[in-house]
Amino acid sequence: MNFTNFAAHFCAVALLAAGAVVSPVAAQDYSALIAAPDRSDADRTNDKRRDPVRLLEFSGPKTGWRVLDMGAGGGYSTELMARAVGPTGKVWGQHTPLSDRFKARAATPPMANVIVLDRPFDDPVPADLRNLDLITFFFVYHDTTFMQVDRAKMNKAMFDALKPGGFLVIADHSAKPGEGATVGKSLHRIEEDTLKQEVLAAGFRLVGSADFLRNPDDPRTVSVHRSGIRNDEFVLKFQKPM
Secondary structure, three states: OOHHHHHHHHHHHHHHHOOOOOOOOOOOOHHHHHOOOOOOHHHHHHHHHHOHHHHHHHHOOOOOOEEEEEOOOOOHHHHHHHHHHOOOOEEEEEOOOOOHHHHHHHOOHHHOOEEEEOOOOOOOOOOOOOOEEEEEEEOOHHHHHOOOOOHHHHHHHHHHHEEEEEEEEEEEEEOOOOOOOOOOOOOOOEOHHHHHHHHHOOOOEEEEEEOOOOOOOOOOOOOOOOOOOOOOEEEEEEEOOO
16 A cells, blocks of 8 residues: 555545545546537537536536526526536526526426526625525626626625625636727627636635636737637636635
């Protein structure tokens, strides 16, 4: 027995002697989740631009977690979260108005642990929904810059819904420095620093960022829907202080 195994064995014995319940903890296998045979062809096509394994690894949903998926759209990321937290977890998928694609997806077996929230972005959850482990907000925050949304209120609502130590993970399309929140409608982009400032103002701490969706060759001068190349995108992780 090597030292690592001996140490683990010793700790387990000590816990058992103290009357603790010991259960094995396995790493979340996100690759297996993405390879599930019942995922749709449309979602597998979407995988090519979303890099879902890395996105899940960065976001970190665990079995049994309570997750809010903001801006659920057609439900792609909502289903990913539902699969990740498993039947003992719960996912709330928020959007308004709800799309027909989301409604159809919500009736499928993988979404059995999902609660649908047709609520405005700045009032995304019922008042009694608190102590969430994770909130995800993928590629939709920029849309709130040209909608009738009070973003300060929205960010505070997300902060309040999380448990202390809970996480908010946001991914979005990058705008050029200096463009702030002015190109949300025309280019479907937002400047990374602007988004950071807005979220930090609600009380969050920035605890991580990732580059796996970056593309330095994207000039960021045209709409993400017409760029013809892989868009430059940022991924940020915030935390509600303990």
